[in-house]
Amino acid sequence: MTNREVAEILAGVGARLQILDANRFRIIAFQNAAESIRNLAQDINQVDVAGKLLEIPGVGKGIADAIHELLSHGHYTEFDALYDQVPEGVVQMMAVPDMGPKKAKRLWEELGIDSVEALQAAAAAGSLRDLKGFGAKSEEKILKGIELLAKRSDTRTSIGVARPLAEAIVARLQEVVPAGTIERIEIAGSLRRWKETIGDVDILCVSHDPATVMEAFRTLPQVADVAGSGETKTSVILGNGLQVDLRVVERKHWGAALQYFTGSKEHNVEMRELALKQGWSLNEYGLTATGSGGAPEGEQRFFEEEADLYAFLGLAWVPPELRENRGEIQAARKDALPALITVADIRGELHGHTTWSDGTASVQEMGEAARTRGYAYWNVSDHSVGLGVVQGVDGERLRRQRAEIDAYNRWCQEQGYAFRLLQGSEVEILADGTLGLPDEVLATLDVVVASIHSAQRQDRETITARCLKAVYNPHVDILGHPTGRLIGSRPPTEIDVERVLQACAETRTAVEINASPERLDLNDVYARRAVELGCQIAINCDAHSVEGLVVLPYGVHMARRGWLTAASVLNTYPIDEMLALLKDGSGGAGAQ
DNA sequence: GCCGTTTTCGGCCCGACTGTTTTCAGTCG
Numbered sequence: 001m002t003n004r005e006v007a008e009i010l011a012g013v014g015a016r017l018q019i020l021d022a023n024r025f026r027i028i029a030f031q032n033a034a035e036s037i038r039n040l041a042q043d044i045n046q047v048d049v050a051g052k053l054l055e056i057p058g059v060g061k062g063i064a065d066a067i068h069e070l071l072s073h074g075h076y077t078e079f080d081a082l083y084d085q086v087p088e089g090v091v092q093m094m095a096v097p098d099m100g101p102k103k104a105k106r107l108w109e110e111l112g113i114d115s116v117e118a119l120q121a122a123a124a125a126g127s128l129r130d131l132k133g134f135g136a137k138s139e140e141k142i143l144k145g146i147e148l149l150a151k152r153s154d155t156r157t158s159i160g161v162a163r164p165l166a167e168a169i170v171a172r173l174q175e176v177v178p179a180g181t182i183e184r185i186e187i188a189g190s191l192r193r194w195k196e197t198i199g200d201v202d203i204l205c206v207s208h209d210p211a212t213v214m215e216a217f218r219t220l221p222q223v224a225d226v227a228g229s230g231e232t233k234t235s236v237i238l239g240n241g242l243q244v245d246l247r248v249v250e251r252k253h254w255g256a257a258l259q260y261f262t263g264s265k266e267h268n269v270e271m272r273e274l275a276l277k278q279g280w281s282l283n284e285y286g287l288t289a290t291g292s293g294g295a296p297e298g299e300q301r302f303f304e305e306e307a308d309l310y311a312f313l314g315l316a317w318v319p320p321e322l323r324e325n326r327g328e329i330q331a332a333r334k335d336a337l338p339a340l341i342t343v344a345d346i347r348g349e350l351h352g353h354t355t356w357s358d359g360t361a362s363v364q365e366m367g368e369a370a371r372t373r374g375y376a377y378w379n380v381s382d383h384s385v386g387l388g389v390v391q392g393v394d395g396e397r398l399r400r401q402r403a404e405i406d407a408y409n410r411w412c413q414e415q416g417y418a419f420r421l422l423q424g425s426e427v428e429i430l431a432d433g434t435l436g437l438p439d440e441v442l443a444t445l446d447v448v449v450a451s452i453h454s455a456q457r458q459d460r461e462t463i464t465a466r467c468l469k470a471v472y473n474p475h476v477d478i479l480g481h482p483t484g485r486l487i488g489s490r491p492p493t494e495i496d497v498e499r500v501l502q503a504c505a506e507t508r509t510a511v512e513i514n515a516s517p518e519r520l521d522l523n524d525v526y527a528r529r530a531v532e533l534g535c536q537i538a539i540n541c542d543a544h545s546v547e548g549l550v551v552l553p554y555g556v557h558m559a560r561r562g563w564l565t566a567a568s569v570l571n572t573y574p575i576d577e578m579l580a581l582l583k584d585g586s587g588g589a590g591a592q
Numbered sequence: 593g594c595c596g597t598t599t600t601c602g603g604c605c606c607g608a609c610t611g612t613t614t615t616c617a618g619t620c621g
Contacts, residue, residue, distance in 0.1 A: 025604055029593035060594045098610085100619050135612060189621090202621085230609055245621085247608095260606090265621065272605040277597085283606055 001071055003037055003044045009070065010034035010063070013079055015094060016086040018101035019108075032058035035266070037067075039326070041529035042498055045071055089115030097145040106131065120146050151241050156197035158487050159554065160517025162242065166191055166201045169220060169244060173205075176216045181209050184254060188261035189245075193320045194557035196487055196520050200243035202261050210248035217246045253285045255303030259310075260284035266325035267318075274329065275313055287312070321524075321560040338565050343556045345566040347574060348377035351426060351449045351480060351512065351540035352548070356401050357382035358390045360545040363404050363421065369546040371412070371419040377575045379447045380405060381424040384436030387453060393425060395441040402444075420575060422446040426480055431455040433469030435476070442475035447582065449512070449540075451480030452493065460494040467495055471503045477582045478538050478570075479504060481514040481521040488518075497526055505534040508583045510570050513539045513562075515555025516548075527562030536581060538570045 014030035036058040037044060047053055048071050053064040069076040093104045093116055107113040110131060113122055122128055123139040123146075166187050174182055182205050186192070189202030207213045214234050218226050227235040227243065235245045249257040260268060261284065275282040279293015280301070286309075291297030303309040307317040315332040319340055322328040331337045353359035354366050361369065363380055370378035380401070385392035393401060405421045412419050424447040428436035435442070435450060442448050450470045458466065470476050482500065483492035504511050511530050514521045519542070522530060527537060539555040541548055559569065566572040570581055 023593080026593050028604080032594080058594070062593055098619060102618060133612070133617080137611060141611090200621085228609060233608060235609090261621090263621080265605095268621095269605055276605080281606080285607095 001045070001074070003040050006044050006067060006070060007034045007038040009079060010037065012091065013082055015091045015101075016082045018094075019086050019090060019105045020082075021101070021105070029058070029060075029063070032266075033063045039324075039525055041525045043496065046498065087114045089118070092116050093119055096142060096149060098141055099145065106133075116146060116149070148237070148241055156199055156488075157240075157242050158197055158517060159191065159194065159520075160551075161240075162191060162198045162201060163187075165222070165238065165242065166203065166244070169201070169222065170203060172220060173203075173213065173216055176220075177212055181212055182207050183251060186258060188258060189263060192262045193264065193323055194554070194561060196517075196523060196558070200245060203244065203246045204254075204258055204261050205246065205248055206251045206254055207248050213248055214246070249284070252302040252304060255306045255309045256282070256286045257284045259306050262320050262323060264324050267323035267328070270325050270329050271313070274315075278313065280313075319560065321557055322563065324561075338563050340560040341556060341564050341566045341569055341572065343553050345569070345572040346375075346539065346552060346556065348375045348379075348571050348578070349540045349543075349549075349552075350379040350422075350424070350447050350478060350538050350571055351381050351514075352378060352543040353382055353426070354380055356380070356397065357392050357426075358544060363401065364408050365546060366543070367408050367412075367419070367421045369549055370421075371417060373549060376418055377420050377422055377578070379422040379424045379449075381426045381447070381449050384425055384427040386430075386436055387428050392428075392436070394437070398423070398425070398441060398444070424448050424477075426451055427476075428453060429466060429470040431458070431466065433466040435470060435473060439473070439475060442473075445475070446579070447477050448475050449478045449480040450476040452484055456484050456490075456493045458494070460496060463493050464496040464499055467500050468503050471500065471507055471509045474584060476509055478510045478512055480512045480540075481519050481542070482511055483521050483523075483526070485521055486518050487520065492521075498529070501526070501530045501533050501535055504530070508536065508581075510536040510538045510582075513537055513555050513559050515539055515541045515551045515553075515558070517551060517554045520554060520558050522558075522562075524558055524561035527559055527564060531562070531564060531568045535568075536570050537564060537568050540571070 010030050011034040014027050014034060017027045017030065036056055040056065048068055053059055053067055066076050066079065090104055090108045093099055094101060096116065107119065111122060113119050119142065123142045126139060128134045128139050129136050170185055170187060174185065185203065185205040188204045190198040191201055205213060210232060214229060217234055218229060218236060222238050223236045224239045225237040227237055233245065233247050235243060237243055247261060272282045275287060279290050279295060280287040281290050286300055286302040289295035289297055289299040301312065310317045315329065316335050316337050318328050318332050318337065352366060354361060354363050367378060383390050383392040385394045402423055405423050409420050424445045425437060426449045427442065429450050429452045430436060431454065471479060483495060483497065485492035501511065511522060513527055530537060537559065539559055541551050543549045570578055573581060
């Protein structure tokens, strides 16, 4: 059973307990444990075998025993009973907007509705309005909700789609309202935390005239529907189904509001509990004294800046990317937060393509694009031959490519530019673990990236062994997009990430954070684990065009979510230091 | 059911918006 499967079962238990109206703290306990296991870098089976289930945050004696049973026997009697008691269809009904456990339960018990389809039919037939608490409006809302659900196969949107949309909305809002109406505006929520997928977009702003801002927001050309609109908060649905919330606050509330709307929910719960211990109740406006601390009950504190709120509670300001309740509050308390890597720290890249394989720009064009972005180096790493649809490089073509790269580098030198192209390859890790280029060819290259693009559905043992074989090759410097996932369209391969990372640490093979927003591979959790195990990281755009270089921030922010500092990332070092950090320490044949 | 810088027992975050409610419960983030 995988981490995801265990997490799903626990979440299913939580959902069923909700419908059965169980103790709400018990429900939260299952939800927390599920979330915690979903975010676990290590394989739950290995954690169980090591007897360390209790070390997982949110897992106590009861849930640990249940997990152990699940892993040993494939099921757990107590959970089976709950699953028998509440049908899956009723749980799925809760995915419909505005349909929570209370409503789902009543519809199920009083009308026998036990699936989304049955719910849709009943709402369409107008048979819900007879139920106390439901009316014609409720039916309408349910039908609309189900329609929305069907339109969006995945309920979360990739950051690569959402971020440009959100930035366009913010820019447009500032254009259409009279100058000075918007004093401050910022994207908050999971987008500010740079989560790989987001549920909805949250925008926060300060204005003396909220009504004007709300009106402008509701009438944006991208808006397909207004889901709700009050004095300080409006929710709209865009044409692609994405929900965007706008909240307007007073200037003096900005600090607390931005903190509140950035989340995560789990981080905020910790923050509010911490505030309570100090005698303050925290909400999106600020702090109110409870009377149990030093200040008299009802006394209020407001914060124009987020950092002031954190400081008042005795915490260092926590970068948004860390706000997932993964130890950041304890670290902020001890002033021990990491100095996170920034986009400006990146001095070059080690993985990208040209027209020698499936890129759209020439060696010179990519070199110029990288150089004018301020890079000091860029590794030409075209696919090796034999990769189906893609034209690739072999020993002969690499020799010809080397001449082109040398000519470009000589030109840079003549111009006095401190920039150099390196020559490498993204060599295919073939199905049996051998590489797409022979060792004697790899030995001539500066930086070798090895990746998997084929036979990705091999079983765990096979694909792990295949990957390890590549990692132990002395010429492989970097493992490219290690899990092969494409967010929203292809699940990760079955590889045993823990074992592969251990091997990478042992052999000094760097692991990639591929910055392309559909990959973001490694993700935050694995990247953090990789550094814990002693791995070096490389952050690369894997650009196939000049424009492909713009995705770098997605990779850097994913690294930040993984608590990474510049020191762990190879391509933050000057070229000579970077080459010296590679596996063989010489930088290959091309290094001077 | 989990957890501990007042606790191994007694806590466990907080407010906006909606619909159908004549005072509030349910949902959401």
